[in-house]
């Protein structure tokens with residue numbers, strides 16, 4: 001449930017309500033909006049809290065149930081769009097994030113070259129996998145720790161904050177040394193122990209939607225993270241499994257406005273894993289931006305034909321500037337600003353992706 005405080009509620013009154021919630025064995029999550037403060041009472045002792053009659057307490061405007069199964073991440077609880085600020089770059093509420101980089105860190109040169117291109121075009125964050133979830137146990141599964149060191153070097157040179165995947169709790173300490181945003185992959189969306197550990201660590205999270213998961217299940221996974229006190233979560237639609245085989249997955253564009261209606265967290269789109277084919281990435285990216293996505297995550301490689309992972313969907317690094325110029329026209333159309341690109345002119349749009 002949520003306790004809506006009066007506009008004029010004092011700090012003491014807010015502290016008193018938090019104390020009462022905690023005394024009842026629940027967790028209090030405070031959201032301070034422009035005009036009012038809302039306190040969420042979340043915990044296994046919800047019924048106990050419900051019987052506390054907080055309505056009569058000084059400073060309390062009203063007490064309301066949160067009707068959705070997910071609570072802290074729901075728009076019911078947090079009405080205004082959340083704007084996350086990570087490494088000095090914003091995402092959400094008009095701030096568009098372009099996350100770009102290789103699927104996998106393969107070599108120092110490949111990663112540094114890609115990172116330089118991403119920085120030059122004004123990308124917001126650099127992606128790169130050190131630990132890769134691969135369908136075949138014989139496929140390249142990433143360099144692990146040495147890849148994290150390469151990513152740290154790429155950040156030091158370019159200033160781009162790093163997004164990298166953590167597949168397992170045993171990798172978390174190492175990933176935390178480098179990641180500005182921890183990616184939780186589609187296959188791990190319901191790894192509940194991992195969700196909770198990442199929730200406890202407090203680092204921003206990029207949560208991919210599972211291949212066969214509903215939007216509600218995806219938001220409940222975000223709730224696992226938020227319940228541990230970490231509400232810096234970016235939701236990422238990356239295509240779902242359908243009967244269609246012409247594309248790697250089916251990009252669920254409707255997930256963008258649907259999820260945005262249900263949560264105030266930023267919702268981004270990964271057209272690379274959805275399409276699986278380079279030539280489809282641009283039209284799908286345009287569609288995602290115009291559908292209202294708060295960002296994109298795309299794979300870029302200096303030499304996609306030699307990539308060890310996901311080459312067919314990687315954008316060519318030497319043509320990435322034209323690709324970004326095209327997408328920026330859509331971002332402009334939506335009245336948003338690409339975070340990190342403010343000092344870089346939008347450039348000449350070109351369809352030669």
Ligand code: PEP
Nearest residue numbers: 103185186187208238273
């Ligand atoms: C990735 O981003 O490289 C990746 C493996 O993504 P997903 O978990 O969406 O398949």
Ligand code: MN
Nearest residue numbers: 103299309310
């Ligand atoms: Mn990939």
